[in-house]
Amino acid sequence: MNQYEYLANSVVYLVRGSKTVLVHKDPRLKLIGEGRSAFAFLISGTDLVLKVFFPEFHRVAAEEAAVYEQLAGSRFFPNLHGSGSNYLVIDYVRGLTLYQCLVNGRTISPDHIEEVDHALKVARENGLNPSDIHLRNIIITPDNNIKLIDVARFRQSKDCSQWKDLKTAFYKFYMHERFPRKLPQRAMDLIAFFYKKGLLPSIN
Ligand SMILES: Nc1ncnc2c1ncn2[C@@H]1O[C@H](COP(=O)(O)OP(=O)(O)O)[C@@H](O)[C@H]1O
Ligand SMILES: [Mg+2]
Numbered sequence: 001m002n003q004y005e006y007l008a009n010s011v012v013y014l015v016r017g018s019k020t021v022l023v024h025k026d027p028r029l030k031l032i033g034e035g036r037s038a039f040a041f042l043i044s045g046t047d048l049v050l051k052v053f054f055p056e057f058h059r060v061a062a063e064e065a066a067v068y069e070q071l072a073g074s075r076f077f078p079n080l081h082g083s084g085s086n087y088l089v090i091d092y093v094r095g096l097t098l099y100q101c102l103v104n105g106r107t108i109s110p111d112h113i114e115e116v117d118h119a120l121k122v123a124r125e126n127g128l129n130p131s132d133i134h135l136r137n138i139i140i141t142p143d144n145n146i147k148l149i150d151v152a153r154f155r156q157s158k159d160c161s162q163w164k165d166l167k168t169a170f171y172k173f174y175m176h177e178r179f180p181r182k183l184p185q186r187a188m189d190l191i192a193f194f195y196k197k198g199l200l201p202s203i204n
Pocket of ligand 1: 032033034035036037038039040049051078090091092093094097136137149150
C-alpha cells in the first residue's frame with residue numbers, strides 16, 4: 001500500500017441524518033474543505049491535498065482523476081499526483097474560494113471573472129464540457145490568479161448554467177456600487193439553497 005492510500009484509508013466518515021461527518025483521520029491530515037461528495041485534507045509537510053470521497057461517491061475518484069489528466073499542465077487547474085479507488089492527490093491551492101471571498105469581504109474583480117472564462121475555454125479546448133462551476137470550486141490565489149478545482153463533472157454532456165448565472169449576478173448585483181462587499185455566511189447559504197431548489201427567479 002502506498003502512503004497516499006494509507007492516509008486515505010485512515011479517513012472514516014459516518015452518515016448522521018443528511019450530513020456526513022468525519023470520525024477519524026491520520027494526524028498528518030488537516031481538514032481544509034468540505035464538499036458534497038468528499039472532504040479535502042492538506043497532507044502535513046507537503047503542498048498536496050488528499051481528497052477523500054464519501055462511500056457513495058467512490059466511483060467519482062476515477063472520473064475526476066481522468067479529467068485532471070486531460071487538463072495536465074494548464075495553469076488554471078491543480079496537477080494530479082495520485083489517485084485510488086476513493087481518493088485523489090492534487091496540488092494544494094492557496095487562497096480563497098469565491099464563496100470565502102464574499103464571506104470575508106475580499107474583492108472579486110471583472111478580471112477574475114474573465115480569468116475563469118479563460119480557464120473554461122482551456123477546458124473546452126481539451127474536449128471537456130465544464131460543469132459544476134460554482135463559488136466553492138473557484139479559488140483566487142494570493143498572487144491574484146484563478147484556479148478551478150472539483151472537475152469531476154467536466155465530462156458530462158448536459159449543459160450547466162451555474163457559471164452563466166453567477167456571471168450575470170456578478171455584473172448585475174455585485175458590481176452595483178451599493179452592493180455589500182461582504183455578505184453574511186447565512187445569507188450566502190440561503191441564496192445557494194434557494195438557487196439549488198430552483199426557487200430563485202431566473203436572471204438570464
Ligand atoms: N486543491 C485544493 N486546494 C485548496 N482547497 C481545496 C482543494 N481541493 C478542495 N479544496 C477545498 O475543499 C472543498 C471541497 O472540495 P471539492 O473538491 O470541491 O469537493 P466536492 O467534490 O465534494 O465538492 C472546496 O470547496 C475547497 O474549499
Ligand atoms: Mg466542490
